[in-house]
Amino acid sequence: IGRRFADLICKKAEIDVNKRAGELTADEIEKLVAIIQSPKQFKIPMWFLNRQKDFKTGKYSQVFAQNFDAKLRDDVERLKKIRAHRGLRHWWGVRVRGQHTCSTGRRRH
Structure with missing residues (x-):
């Protein structure tokens, strides 16, 4: 996950961008994981995803x-x-x- 995508998912989860990973609570971590696994449900734009128009499925997704x-x-x-x-x-x-x-x-x- 890159810096821009990390900033975006922190903003979508309403978590302070300057917060360290060790300071996150279990709830915040669950929010982040949910956003990473299904970014389309949280209205992250299609052009932001790293797997655009997959050859086999034709779908947009975030692969990591x-x-x-x-x-x-x-x-x-x-x-x-x-x-x-x-x-x-x-x-x-x-x-x-x-x-x-x-x-x-x-x-x-």
Whole structure:
């Protein structure tokens, strides 16, 4: 969860943004978890969610933790399978998002 999404869910749960995680009560934690698991019910805009228009379901959702890694891996595998340009760039191990590669990125790590 990023900083902006964390600020938004704190405002929706009416919790002070500057409050530390250890200072939260059990009620406040339950509110936060409920908002994270179903952000649409708490009127969080669709454009704010990190999984927009899922390929298989066509739904908007907020994905976090190990689900996020699995979805990302599935997306890359799908791109490789259909041999899309982005998938091929992933397969070759070169830059995917249009960066210059002539003079930079010569070493892996």
